[in-house]
Amino acid sequence: MKFTAGMWCLQEGVQIDWMSNVERLKIEQEGVNLLLNKFQRHRGDTLNSPTISAQVTSPQEGIIGVKLVHWAGQVDNGPHYEISQSNGHTSINHDKTTNSLNYGSGPLQLDINTAANELDLVFRSPSNKKLTGHSGRSIGYVRDARSDKYRTDDGIYAEKQGYMLMGLDVGVGEKIYGLGERFGPLAKNGQTVDIWNEDGGTSSELAYKNIPFYMSSKGYGVFINHPGKVSLEVQSERTTRVNISVPGEEIEYFVVYGETPKDVLRRYTGLTGRPELVPSWSYNLWLTTSFTTNYDEQTVTGFLDGFRDRDIPLGVFHFDCFWMKSYQWCDFDFDTEMFPDARGYMKRLKERGLRISVWINPYVAQASPLFEEGKKNGYFIKRDNGSVWQWDMWQAGMAVVDFTNPAACRWYSSQLERLMEMGVDSFKTDFAERIPSKGVKYHDNSDPERMHNYYALLYNRIVYETLEVGVGHNQGLLFARSTAPGGQKYPVHWGGDCESTFEAMAESLRGGLSLMLCGYIFWASDIGGFEGTPPPALYKRWVQFGLLSSHSRLHGSSSFRVPWIYGEDCSAVLRNCVKRKILLTPYILQEALRGHRDGTPLMRPLFLEFPEDLNTYAVDTQYMFGSNLMVAPVFTEEGEVTFYVPQVEGTEGKWVSWFDHDKSYEAGQWYTETHDFDTLPILVRPGSVTLINPTLKAPENDALSGIQVLVNGRLAAKTTLEVVDPSQTDKILKTIQLSPAQDGQTVQCEGHAIEVVIIKA
Structure with missing residues (x-):
């Protein structure tokens, strides 16, 4: 402000x-x-x-x-973010x-x-x-x-x-990043940013995920420990400062030092919470019914048969809003007209080897059978006069569950448990941005203005913890749209409602990278775009990008996202991209575990990995997928893409194309290429060692049988690789030791042959 x-x-x-x-x-x-x-000037200045x-x-x-x-005399009813001391x-x-x-x-x-x-x-x-x-x-x-x-x-x-x-100084050439999932330029210099969760899509200054934490290119981060509305003028009011203001009588901030950007994230996530891990099956492809489309059991079964017949791996099927009857969201019951045998159908989907996700939100419409129960027992946010707060935006007569009420939490959790008993594995926790901040009262008397952003944290926490109790630690996950500081403990998050355009695909990437600089390690976008129907070229390019994100979900609004609708060549692109991601499972699990330990995201801006290369700080159209793979999505219909190849400090050798190991790239150079739909720029880092398994049919399968090690160049020193257990993603299944003398040889690992492949000598 x-x-x-x-x-x-x-x-x-x-x-x-x-x-x-x-x-x-x-x-x-x-x-x-x-x-x-x-x-x-004198003692009189101490007066008035x-x-x-x-x-x-x-x-x-x-x-x-x-x-x-x-x-200091103000009433403090909270809430407060959890800070580790x-x-x-x-x-x-x-x-x-x-x-x-x-x-x-x-x-x-x-x-x-x-x-x-x-x-x-x-x-x-x-x-x-x-x-x-x-x-x-x-x-x-x-x-x-x-x-x-x-x-x-x-x-x-x-x-x-x-x-x-308060104003914090900004030096010459200093760049500011982060502040949540923001879809404008990755560097926030010159922008006004309000930390206030809104349902604004991906093409404006509004954001679903507002995190009052920014990272500087000078080697520090700043976390404003305030759950209410925080306004930041990032060199947009005073060109030498980040001006930060909050309404009220106090403000607290923390300066977080790091020798590297990764070190800043390590300390920041140590302060606000380490990211939790997710089950290996979640890295497979997700397919949804889309939002307003008409579907029933026959429609869904037809989609699943189409994927099977085209040999496209599919791991999760998601039922979006209309699995429930209209005007009754949420009642947590399948619409019996469309799904007369929901329990039986869940069983049939499980027999296909699929995991099941369903859409929910933290609201209860007046037509829901649960409304009267919630009203009677005081489970909803109330107006100052004691009546239930309601409005007709989104759902007619919609009430908001009061997650500061322990009884309301147990009630809400019991609805989820009922679905889990039917076979539901995950919940898409949509909304939680439309939370009233004036004229309302919470069960625990929390300050409504401070609860507006914080509410998303409570919502995701109750759903996540319900899943954890039901399926075990690190085996539950959400697909969440909104969040607040500390929300990295309740993964996964996706980027919200984007349009079906190349520009929206690029803004989605910027939003994801921005969020990844705030302690989050998992992220996804709506492949193909949410609003509109993507032309085939865009569909295929977004498939390439989406299957090189931590999580990959085909989703739209009024049109389906099954590939053959857009042409059988789209099916071929999707099949190849899904299979490539599955063979990368050992690498993805390894990188995710690293992120769980120190806050390093799976998808990351180039400067996070190469802070010594000053050219990387301005790049927001490409990213690192883990430590070893650089990805430059194609944002043009013609297939032309311009990308930068980072300099790797202390490493000789060249970057190598994933698709053609004879094709190399000089560090510190820009390249322009034109790609057909079977390739895109995926470059393997010089000196890197990457675990893959080309024999995998699904991410949760046997990790060791068929595992390979890809080495770009000669090993400079002894290297230790951790093979993560797909059944327990926080556990190490095997440890592999490689040394320079073993280049090109087969390494034995307790009865398993580990093939070492030199992709560039």
Whole structure:
């Protein structure tokens, strides 16, 4: 939110009290408390003037937090994000002779100038390089008369809307990334970003997944620990700063240091929660009924027969909204007119070897048989007058389940358990963005404004935990559209409603990469686009891209996404892409386990893998799929694609085409190629070792039988590879040791022959 009008003036009706002075400080065992005030000329300046209390702490090594409070007497009903805490890693040194205070947390240092009227906070790296900080006029309290609450006839008691405002410095050439799943340019410089979940599709500034965390190209991240609306002006108000504001009386943020971007993510996910893993079967292809299409058991069976007859592997079938009767979402019952024998049909689908997913949302329509039960027992969000909050957007008379009520959670969970007992394996947790923030009351008295974003976290958590209880740890998964910080613990997430265009395909990729920089390691898009019917060329290109995402789902709105509708050549492309992803299963499981351990996403922007190569920071049309494979999706009907080949520090050798091992690429160069639909730029990293299994028919099959190791170039050193157990994706099935002397030989691993294939000598 903008409050200023250039460097010197404020917008009409705005008053800002800037903090310029450290009035006093108190050093404690693990933290520092500062009292900040305005510029002080004499003692009279302490009158009729606000102060801001600043508390400096460190929840974990390499992370420093600053909490700024104007008025401390406000009621705090929550909610609050979960933050992992530890201690014993801080150092504090206050030099009164130089008016300086240094607060250290492992490699990260915070220098505070305590000299009179010289307030300055600088975060520094171990080499003493400035990362960011607060320079002049960057910590303040805003009083805004432009709000509805301001009444001039209240005289001296007239209340303006208050905001906490802080500005963090941005250096020359510094790039800012993240802030959730945002579909505009990957670098957020010059953008205004409001952290407020909205159902806005993928082609605007609105976002389903708003995460108040950004990563800088200078080697740090910033997490704003506030569940309500956070507004960021990323060099869009002051060109040298990220201005951050929240309504109310306090704001807290954490600066997260990292020697590399991956290190920043490791610390950030250590703070907010490590991403959980998913079952191996989920990496197979998902097919849905699409949204508003007409379908019944005969329609679905015809689709499944079509995939079988064309030898296209399929792992999951998803029933979208109209598996339930219209106007009754959610009642958690199959529409008996379309599915007269739902339980029997679930059994027949299971006999085909399929997993089953069904669509749900956190709302209950008035026509649902569950509405009266929820109303009677107080399971819904209420208006201030005690009535159930309802509206007709999306569903007629729709009520919202109150997940702050433990009884409502048990009730909702019992509906899911009933479906799981029928054979449902996963739930698509749609919506949770349309959550009222004014005039409503929660069971636990949570602040409605702070609950608007946080609600998605509660929704996904109750569904995920219900699945975990039913099927076991790391065996349950969601297909979630909305989320909030910490939501990486409840995978998987998909990109929402995109159009059927090449531009929408590109914006979907940007959104996914942006989310991956916020602690999430799994992501999917609607292959073919959601809105509209894709032309065959787009369908095939999105298939190529979608089957090189962590999760792959064919989905649309008013038209089906089975490939033969678009031509049998589309079936061939889909078949090849699915089989390629399945043979990559050992590699995908290995990379996912790495992400679970340290927060490194399966799909990642180039700079996350190659931070030394400055050219990678501007690239948002290609990505790394794991550590070893670079992917450049084709976004043109003609098949032309321009892509950059990153420089790999400390590694000799060339990148090699996945499809033609005799075709190599020089690092640090741009290439333009034209591809038919049987290929796209997939490049194998020089010096890499990649586990594959060409004999696999499904991701959950025997991982060891038929496993191969692809080596691009000669091994420079001894290499250890972990083969993940497909039945328990957090467990290591076997450990393979390779050494340079074994290049080109067969390696024995407890009775299993591991073929080592040199794809480029």
